Amino acid sequence: HLKDSEGYGKLGDSVNDYRAVTKKELSTLESSTINLKHAAHGMIFAKKSNLLWNLYDQKGLVMMQVRFDGLLGFPGGLVDDGEKAVDGINREMHEEIGLDLHKYSFTEDHHIACYYQEMKKMILHFYLMEVSPEDFATLEQKTLSAEEYGIETCGIVRVPLFTMGDGVRGFPAFLANQFAGNARAELIHGLLEAKLFSESEMETALKAYKDYAE
Ligand code: GTP
Ligand code: MN
Ligand code: MN
Ligand code: MN
Ligand code: MN
Secondary structure, eight states: OOOOOOOOTTEEEOTOOOEEHHHHHHHHHHHOTTEEEEEEEEEEEEEEEEEEEETTTEEEEHHHHEETTSSSSSSEEEEEEEEOOOHHHHHHHHHHHOOOTTTTOOGGEEEEEEEEEEETEEEEEEEEEEEOOOHHHHHHHHHHGSTTTTEEEEEEEEEEOOOOOOSBBBBBHTTTTSTTTTHHHHHHHHHHHHTTHHHHHHHHHHHHHHHHHH
């Protein structure tokens, strides 16, 4: 079912072979895999009900980025050797979006999922952090002065979280973009976990996306 994040990455994306792994599987992989690499990315969001153009209910704000490679993804990156995933995500968040780590830092409590990419031997850690709508706007402004702005980060985007009258434009059409890694699956997972979408709302949006893209 939708809660089972396995399979999300396959939506129109046959190159993906990411699978969700539990904490237990992770420790097995860590002890049995040579040269296992880790990456950590995060979704920063705020809850805010906002009726756009008096028409579409935008329930929240979700931050993604246009990356240097032209793909959409979450801020974050490769975890250095000897670095903990949580330290890696904080370092990358500072580099890519200028996150003030004294005020906002990711902790283990923000970790919501791990995925494994067998071919790359890479574990992808995914984190979710809620901030207030006001703080979200401030964080967005600060991205322009991040170290990596204009290099790894080509621009911060808000994900459209509504569907327009034609049933496709808005969130379903956004899903038809090209995403890095399994960022599309993470977006879907994160939106459900953050309760910005109910399961049935997500099912409707995914069906609209599939009808449009396939
Ligand atoms: P460099 O400093 O240039 O190495 O980049 P980085 O450390 O910022 O790494 P990057 O963010 O490109 O992520 C490393 C790996 O994670 C790549 O294999 C990407 O395909 C994958 N990746 C990129 N963005 C995302 C994302 O949003 N979610 C997930 N799960 N993986 C991603
Ligand atoms: Mn980076
Ligand atoms: Mn990155
Ligand atoms: Mn990096
Ligand atoms: Mn870098």
